[in-house]
Amino acid sequence: MQHLQLTIENNIAHLVLNRPEALNTMGPRFWRELDEVLDALHRGNEARVLLISSRGKHFSAGMALDVFGSAIQLDDGSAAGRAAISDLLAELQATFTRLELLRIPVITAIQGGCIGGAVDLVTAACMRYCTRDAFFCIQEINIGIVADVGTLQRLPKLIPMGVVREMAYTGRRLPASRALATGLVNEVFDTQEAMLEAALQTAREIAAKPPAALWGSKQALNYARDHSVADSLQQMGWLQGVVWSGAQVQEAVSAMQQKRPATFAPLATLQRFMDASSDV
Known part of the structure; x- marks a missing residue:
């Protein structure tokens, strides 16, 4: 795998977003690799909990902006073309829904920016830890589209609707302190190392349960x-x-x-x- 790195040790699966030079953005290869990993974890039984983290300054800047300009062409010039957009989105939505349907709990560890599609990802997880420099941003409104892969459906189940609307309508960043106050994250840590150790400790406790x-x-x-x-x-x-x-x-x-x-x-x-x- 090029975008992701997976290890399984002591019944803990640790999936790392591994393209820090590209801010861990999500292109077609990312989606293919993630779908394959989650399918394998779901069907297997070696892992009892999944931890998702990333390398680099930012957790993920979300969807790679050049995807819809080169890798994927969206036809908005006809009714048939626009109708096909929903099927394309359904594939992306299904990948993150796999996190919810996965037979094991999912923990995310977030540093720096958690932007656009990355918010879609972490809201499908069971729990979230972050660093003090972390922030969450519904970036889609800033580039003229609606968040469409799960954020607007899952985030209102996690934090107050008024806060979701503020984020969705303005594109403002939700800092770690407010994410903790609203209940989006379980705990905030000073460093990425401390956050990962805490997330791993929780994963160890979960892996010890039936x-x-x-x-x-x-x-x-x-x-x-x-x-x-x-x-x-x-x-x-x-x-x-x-x-x-x-x-x-x-x-x-x-x-x-x-x-x-x-x-x-x-x-x-x-x-x-x-x-x-x-x-x-």
Whole structure:
């Protein structure tokens, strides 16, 4: 991979945006690589948590500005051409939605600028840490378009609507201090090193928990965000019926009593039906 670097160690997947010389901007190769990584993590069971960080001064400046001028041509000269734009966007949206649908929790560690498409990315994660120099910007309004890959749908679920509207209408930067005050980020750190260590510590704690219970918790939280309490409670009953394991509870309790690390079975790997070897 050219744009991304992935390592998996001690059940922690660490994905690094690795083009600091280009401000970690997002071109077609970035989207292809990210889609492939997330698909592999979702289907595999080695990783129990995903941490996303980046190299360089800025987390990411978002979509590469030359993409729509050279790599991708948008036809706004006909109804048919404009209709095709929604299908193109659906592909990009689906990639970041993979972060929400991923069977494991996702943590993002953000330094410097988190701009445009980068906001789309981090709002699809479970939690966000940042440095004091970090800022968040809905850049799209500044270049004459509407943010279209998830920011305007997910950000209002994370921070007050008035703050979202201010960002979306003005293109102003939301600094780290205000991001913390509004609840967008979990914690702010003085240095990138301190932020990464804190994010890794959280990842270690998550990786030590039962994978099936983590999966169930993520499912329940995502569902509750978009549904009524009554509907979510009903879904919770079904979920608990799926993930409940007396042996797993006993192992967790025994490990606490004996002051030792617990041992839990990984999630099952996922297979594609169409990949099955069969002559039928």
